[in-house]
Amino acid sequence: MSVVTRKYIPLIIVAILGFFMVFSYPVDIPVITETSSILGKWVIILASFALGLGAINMFLIHGRRVSRMEKGRWLPSLSLLGSLVFVIILGFATGVKSDQYTFMYDILVGAGRLTFVSLRGFFMFSAFYRAFRARTWEGSAMLAGTLLVLMYQVPIAELFFPQLNFFTKWLLDVPFVGGNRAIAVIGGIAMVIMAFRLISGIDRTWMGRGE
Numbered sequence: 001m002s003v004v005t006r007k008y009i010p011l012i013i014v015a016i017l018g019f020f021m022v023f024s025y026p027v028d029i030p031v032i033t034e035t036s037s038i039l040g041k042w043v044i045i046l047a048s049f050a051l052g053l054g055a056i057n058m059f060l061i062h063g064r065r066v067s068r069m070e071k072g073r074w075l076p077s078l079s080l081l082g083s084l085v086f087v088i089i090l091g092f093a094t095g096v097k098s099d100q101y102t103f104m105y106d107i108l109v110g111a112g113r114l115t116f117v118s119l120r121g122f123f124m125f126s127a128f129y130r131a132f133r134a135r136t137w138e139g140s141a142m143l144a145g146t147l148l149v150l151m152y153q154v155p156i157a158e159l160f161f162p163q164l165n166f167f168t169k170w171l172l173d174v175p176f177v178g179g180n181r182a183i184a185v186i187g188g189i190a191m192v193i194m195a196f197r198l199i200s201g202i203d204r205t206w207m208g209r210g211e
Contacts, residue, residue, distance in 0.1 A: 011201045018199040055084070083108065145171060 017039060023029075024036030062077035087104060094100050148168050151161070197203035 007207070010207060011204070015199045015201065018195060022195055022199070058084070 020032055020035045020039060024032050059081065062081050065077040066074045066081065068074070087101075087108070090101050090104060148164065148171060151164060151168070194203070198206070
């Protein structure tokens with residue numbers, strides 16, 4: 001493969017596509033808007049193929065574990081593949097909007113979400129214990145704010161501390177919202193900079209091999 005094909009053609013494709021996608025928002029030009037809409041549909045199609053390739057890769061990896069009866073790994077892999085095959089067959093047979101498919105989706109995904117939320121809560125409390133130690137004034141301020149917000153979520157706290165509701169509401173509406181907006185603005189600026197780096201070819205890490 002020549003240097004032009006390996007380096008410059010991917011950069012040109014990314015630059016052209018990135019130009020249409022970025023400038024379709026601030027500029028109201030029919031050609032750019034229609035092209036970006038078509039590109040968005042292409043992204044959905046490519047994502048579907050990527051999802052299919054991911055499923056095939058999952059079958060290859062976990063199927064190999066099941067066929068080899070790898071100790072401690074084949075049973076979870078078998079459960080994963082069985083659930084995947086069952087949900088796919090049920091979706092094709094009854095439709096993704098059927099009561100049976102919705103029921104199975106709620107059982108699998110709902111239980112997984114509850115498990116994830118429970119584990120996340122445990123790790124969050126563990127992180128609070130490690131991070132919010134009152135060793136410095138910054139840590140003391142974060143600890144005090146966290147305790148106030150937690151007490152605000154408990155109805156009985158308002159009974160013993162009537163002023164807590166007003167102060168905690170101000171804490172959530174003013175400093176918290178201001179901090180979130182600042183983070184959103186900074187994130188937007190960072191996305192624009194990253195888009196410019198990709199379109200201009202400055203950032204080539206996505207090409208791999210240290211290009």
